[in-house]
Amino acid sequence: MKHIRNFSIIAHIDHGKSTLADRFIQFCGGLELREMSAQVLDSMDIEKERGITIKAQTAALQYKARDGQVYNLNLIDTPGHVDFSYEVSRSLSACEGALLVVDASQGVEAQTVANCYTAIDLGVEVVPVLNKIDLPAAEPERVSQEIEDIIGIEAIDAVRASAKSGIGIQDILEVVVSKIPPPEGNPDGPLKALIIDSWFDNYVGVVMLVRVKDGQVRPKDKIKFMATGAEHLVEQVGVFSPKSVQRDVLNAGEVGFIIAGIKELKSAKVGDTITLMKTPATEALPGFKEVQSQVFAGLYPVESHDYEALRDALEKLQLNDASLKYEPEVSQALGFGFRCGFLGLLHLEIVQERLEREFDMDLITTAPTVVYELVLKDGSVIHVDNPSRLPDPGKVEEIREPIITAHILVPQDYVGAVITLCTLKRGVQRNMQYLGRQVMLTYDMPMNEVVMDFFDRLKSTSRGYASLDYEFKEFQCADLVKLDVLVNSEKVDALSLIVHRASSVYRGRELVSKMRELIPRQMFDIAVQAAIGGHIIARETVKALRKNVLAKCYGGDITRKKKLLEKQKAGKKRMKQVGNVEIPQEAFLAILQVGEK
């Protein structure tokens, strides 16, 4: 066990985590050069394109250190976005150490800080590395100081490296060996294996990435999941190099995979503990949590007959993404669809993109919303994740909205603008701390405001420098109202929103004016109204077209003119017919564009 090192990399998006991981694999000969496609560990197309890691991946590396001994290094890649913080905490708790990779020109970002704190809380040894040291703008001294100021770990002798140019790779591997402690655990105790991640493989079923804490696991062992109680027979165990390599046994301290003929991802939940049936552990490993959806949105097929196809697509996506929740929902305006729960906005975007790209779905996504807690007059408490399901105001005693604590790390120059933005979003300042050239702002904010467009606006007000991390704090009573949108006097349930009363009139006006821009002119005038209760607060009119007719059609024109009309029809098909009005997909998300100038 003393030759094992389990570690992960904490880094902000773009700070070079994946590139660095690739260098380690190359250095240790995990893959032939020809097998290296850029950024091996990010295997989903979307991960590669967006430069973010969604699923944890791992690589078992053989490293011959300068002391002449061979070490087994297990690199556990972690997701790098606020939506996936639970996954990050599970990956980290499988490690004894973490490399904190910081871009030497950009400095520390909020996401990194949050993950570092998680690591420190879990007792993981954090080892700083300065990356992109060869950039002209690199300021290693300043950034080292910043790491010390903000995170509070010693960083003066941080390894200076450049993953891109291959500088300092071996130095990093040396500190992994020297600074990160070997795993501890009882090889002879009852099995305790932590599920770091799990995913569905078409051939073998569910594959679980695990860290064995105590005991050992072999093929033909009968295992039990301590949180779900499910029981299965182990078929294969092995490690990823990052190619999968079968082994006879996984021992305490090791990271590897278990395949046990499991058909459903939900029986292998991330964070659960696996033990043996015959000699079960008495206590599960700490930290297991049921994943909670934070953001909800309706997904509807543009063509109602694609409903079945959408359900199949969601089912397939869920095979590999247990955090995606969905249940059937009916909207008066949009017909049959699904209410889906996501970890956050990014997660929503990824799911939406995968449905469109991998499953060729034409979708209407309704405005994302959070869960509200309602106390009814009869004293009961309910949770509502769909504005159109808000009960009659007469029955509601109070509405409580979710409040998050946001940590924003921003360079001093942009502090003013960010504070203005936070105030605009109904944030309450809790703390403000100067850390070198950066400022750590802590705000309590309604999650609803953050879900809308806060992240984008934060990025634009700070020219991309501000970074954000948040966690749920509490439900808090607030003066909230339901804002309805009426199209030609008919309420469109899919467009309803829950907003704060103080900003409701402004929101309503902006929303209908945005919708007027987005709805194309049609055969008749279209009135777009915003209403609270029965009271209209804003109105805009999409003026009717005067005509839509082809001037000429003679004997030779039939085919061409038909094509022209087919094109017009295809354009209409991408819109949703609500009453007799054609509403384009983007109009359902018009609220996200409100306030953009």
Next chain:
Amino acid sequence: MSVIDLSGLKGGLRELPPLSLYIHFPWCVRKCPYCDFNSHELKNSSGQTVQWNPQAGVASGGFDEMAYVQTLLRDLEYSLPAIWGRSVSTIFMGGGTPSLFSAQAMDTLLAGIRARLRLSPDAEITMEANPGTFEAEKFRGYREAGINRLSIGIQSFNPQHLQVLGRIHDGDEARRAIDIALSCFDNVNLDLMYALPGQSVEQALQDLDTALSYGITHLSAYHLTIEPNTLYAVRTPQNLPDDEISADMQEAIEARLAAAGFEHYETSAFARPGRRSRHNVNYWQFGDYLGIGAGAHGKISSHEGIVREMRHKQPAAYIQAVAAGQPVQSSRKVKRDELPFEFMMNLLRLTGGFETRLFTERTGLPVSCIRNELQQAIQQGLLEQDATTIRPTLQGQRFLNDLLTLFLGDGDQ
């Protein structure tokens, strides 16, 4: 052996619609920037554009008119089996610029046609003519050859607009052409365009008033449309009137024509009573037409269904193909599920709509197969139906495209 009527089963037709003949003349003096018809500029042997000179006639042009006439007649002969026994009720000579051809050439052509098929004694025989090609002598000759209707592509009388449209004539030539036309013909159509670059509502009405000051029987008023594959599609004029202004123009034009005693019978066509274009009405009533000449399209019904065919577009390729005995470049049977749309695309252009029975007569399909679509169109206020007739409402005429897309069927079914 008893005769069993299988027409109902095959979706065939019990009776054949009227038959027209379209003849295409593919050459023009110059290609107009808005024109997407099959027309080719006159070029001499070295490929240079030929300067049109009315006095010199076609002799100086880049094509041999008599050879083309012979090719047309040979083309016709290959098609005779498909229309055997049917009489032709209208002929339309379109282009290009048919009036580049001499009266003699037209006489030879029409004589040749009469010798080969049955032409109704009262057949409407229309020729398109461009004002830049007018000459009194020649037009008397056309009339004597049997042409009894002229359609003149005036487009505008305003010199400034004629210039942007790339027309070879000016306002005076336009007026002279109409005078000549009316001295030999009593049935004359003028083509006008509106919503021209920089045009005001007043200017559009001025053009119309000038046209109406002559004793014409028919007028077509076209909204200038930017068609793909035209010069305008590449270099779209900047100052086109907006939707509001062009719709105002259309309404003003319709009102003035109505006041002048013209019936608005099709989207862009207006006629004095009894003077509708019988040839075009046959298109719009989903009648049959044989198309001969370069790039001509035809639609021929038989008890087996409806076939659409097209001839080679390039004059040289067409002439060669006819010589080789294969004038038709492509032909395809119209599928049954395409018929309702194609029928509607034509019939609903007529402001008076159609007698319901005509649907079955022309498509071989029961009206019940478009019940839902009709219902939807009526609900949307685009269509009205009584015991015998289906017709577009005024809204349906203005939004004909929206009305027609209802009949397009679903792409994925």
